[in-house]
Amino acid sequence: xxxxxxxxxxxxxxxxxxxxxxxxxxxxxxxxxxxxxxxxxxxxxxxxxxxxxxxxxxxxxxxxxxxxxxxxxxxxxxxxxxxxxxxxxxxxxxxxxxxxxxxxxxxxxxxxxxxxxxxxxxxxxxxxxxxxxxxxxxxxxxxxxxxxxxxxxxxxxxxxxxxxxxxxxxxxxxxxxxxxxxxxxxxxxxxxxxxxxxxxxxxxxxxxxxxxxxxxxxxxxxxxxxxxxxxxxxxxxxxxxxxxxxxxxxxxxxxxxxxxxxxxxxxxxxxxxxxxxxxxxxxxxxxxxxxxxxxxxxxxxxxxxxxxxxxxxxxxxxxxxxxxxxxxxxxxxxxxxxxxxxxxxxxxxxxxxxxxxxxxxxxxxxxxxxxxxxxxxxxxxxxxxxxxxxxxxxxxxxxxx
Numbered sequence: 011x012x013x014x015x016x017x018x019x020x021x022x023x024x025x026x027x028x029x030x031x032x033x034x035x036x037x038x039x040x041x042x043x044x045x046x047x048x049x050x051x052x053x054x055x056x057x058x059x060x061x062x063x064x065x066x067x068x069x070x071x072x073x074x075x076x077x078x079x080x081x082x083x084x085x086x087x088x089x090x091x092x093x094x095x096x097x098x099x100x101x102x103x104x105x106x107x108x109x110x111x112x113x114x115x116x117x118x119x120x121x122x123x124x125x126x127x128x129x130x131x132x133x134x135x136x137x138x139x140x141x142x143x144x145x146x147x148x149x150x151x152x153x154x155x156x157x158x159x160x161x162x163x164x165x166x167x168x169x170x171x172x173x174x175x176x177x178x179x180x181x182x183x184x185x186x187x188x189x190x191x192x193x194x195x196x197x198x199x200x201x202x203x204x205x206x207x208x209x210x211x212x213x214x215x216x217x218x219x220x221x222x223x224x225x226x227x228x229x230x231x232x233x234x235x236x237x238x239x240x241x242x243x244x245x246x247x248x249x250x251x252x253x254x255x256x257x258x259x260x261x262x263x264x265x266x267x268x269x270x271x272x273x274x275x276x277x278x279x280x281x282x283x284x285x286x287x288x289x290x291x292x293x294x295x296x297x298x299x300x301x302x303x304x305x306x307x308x309x310x311x312x313x314x315x316x317x318x319x320x321x322x323x324x325x326x327x328x329x330x331x332x333x334x335x336x337x338x339x340x341x342x343x344x345x346x347x348x349x350x351x352x353x354x355x356x357x358x359x360x361x362x363x364x365x366x367x368x369x370x371x372x373x374x375x376x377x378x379x380x381x382x383x384x385x386x387x388x389x390x391x392x393x394x395x396x397x398x399x400x401x402x403x404x405x406x407x408x409x410x411x
Contacts, residue, residue: 011176012134013038016048016144016166020183021240022086023053031240032093034181035139039099044134046173048144048166049090051082072117076146076156080106083143083162091141101139104129106154111147111165113155120147120155122164122227125172142169160221167224171231178233180220181240186247187212187219190264190406194399197410201262203248208262208354211388215352216267225249253356260364261355261409266402268349268395270300271323272381274315275330277340280307285314288337291329297322301350301383301392311340315381317392320346348380349398352390353405365389371408377401 015035022028039045051059059078063070070078087103094101110126133140144162149155157164163180170178184192185200187209192198204212206229213222219237228235228249238246278284285304292299297318305313318326327344330337358364365382368389372379377400381392393401 012044012046012173014046014048014166014170014173014175014178015181016162016179017050017181017240018162018183019050019053019055019086021181022049022090025089027240028089028093031181032090032097034240034243035090035094036097036099039139044137045139046130046134046169046175047087047090047139047141048162048169049083049086049141050144050162051079052086052089055082055085073153076117076154079156080143080146080154083145087141087143094139094141099139100137101141102133103141103143104133105143106146106165107148107152109142109169111168113147113149113157115149115151115153115155117153117155119158120149122147122157122168125168127172130169130173157223160224163221163224164227167227167231167233167235170233171227176234177236178228179236179238179246180224181238182219183239183241184219185239185242185244186237187217187249187263189262189410190402191217191266195264195403195406197406199410201247202245203250203253204262205253205356206249206251207387208356209249211352211354211385212263212265215265215354215388215390216269216350217263217265220249260357260361260367261353262357263354264402264406264409265352265354266349266398267352268398269320270317270348270350270392271320272315272317272345272348272392273323273326273330274313274343274345275337275339276313276342277311278314279338280310280312284337287333288314288330291333291337292318292326295325295329297326297329301381301390303381317348317350317381347395348392349395349401350390350392351398351401351405352388353409354388356387358387358389367408368405371404372401375400375404377404 091101091103112123113120144165188198190198210225235249300317302316377397383390
């Protein structure tokens with residue numbers, strides 16, 4: 011079998027953990043498998059590099075920042091290769107540019123265009139373990155690019171898809187995908203399997219097990235994906251197109267996101283084109299908008315509230331303030347102290363009253379709902395940030411006991 015294994019920063023944070031992960035890789039290799047390993051930077055290395063950059067230049071160019079940040083993964087793959095060499099195993103470390111992981115030109119948040127498998131297959135043919143830097147690639151001008159936070163997951167899935175690997179294993183510090191964060195929620199249960207669509211929703215809504223772009227890619231190319239622990243040798247959670255218990259479980263998980271801010275545009279004309287102008291201005295600045303709520307018409311005007319990522323709030327607020335005359339609104343407000351709580355489950359398609367159960371749990375806990383958003387397999391609510399953890403727990407209790 012050809013197996014791609016990805017290990018996150020916490021799994022390779024120090025020498026002891028590198029050695030433990032090397033043992034997992036060695037066992038997989040010695041079971042007569044071809045093994046490709048993708049690594050993140052050790053521990054808090056990326057944050058430390060960002061701090062070093064800020065000491066020199068508070069606003070460095072994104073190109074030079076990518077050159078700096080890519081060194082974290084290079085350290086990881088070199089150290090891991092040394093650990094495997096010490097065990098007497100044949101191994102080679104490769105960077106994103108060496109395997110020709112081609113990306114677009116968006117420094118800091120690049121998208122993968124293609125992965126050349128020639129070098130990887132040459133090394134596999136020599137029965138070597140191939141250890142590759144995650145999170146990075148190379149654009150058309152030959153510059154180093156990085157894929158954004160969580161990009162190593164996407165690197166691993168892209169490599170697995172390009173190699174037509176039999177399995178792609180994402181190792182984390184938890185034993186798989188849980189119904190909620192097991193470190194914060196009492197009674198959280200590990201799922202044996204979950205659909206791509208459910209996992210994509212959970213990942214995009216704040217669950218930090220997998221990067222949403224990696225799940226999207228796995229679904230597109232049918233990658234056999236498994237999430238499991240680098241600390242405990244147990245089967246993890248299979249992420250797949252169809253699962254057996256889709257109708258038995260009404261929801262599969264609960265996610266929270268505190269990187270949320272709300273903007274309220276008050277008194278905008280209730281006429282064709284004004285909502286378009288508002289959201290087009292944000293789209294042009296590459297600001298994603300999530301939950302949107304529009305009030306009823308009052309004297310030819312209404313209010314529009316919506317959420318953005320908290321780290322985009324200042325930028326979004328400035329853009330809308332500059333366009334006040336063009337948008338014709340009376341005032342604009344922003345609020346940071348909010349959080350988004352979401353339930354996700356393919357079982358919603360065949361079950362009624364799921365939203366009502368969620369709302370009842372929040373009502374019993376005296377937690378006020380400020381905004382609501384729904385899709386076929388998701389219900390999200392906006393609440394006061396101080397109630398975040400309590401809200402997740404009471405909702406989890408309501409659905410899972």
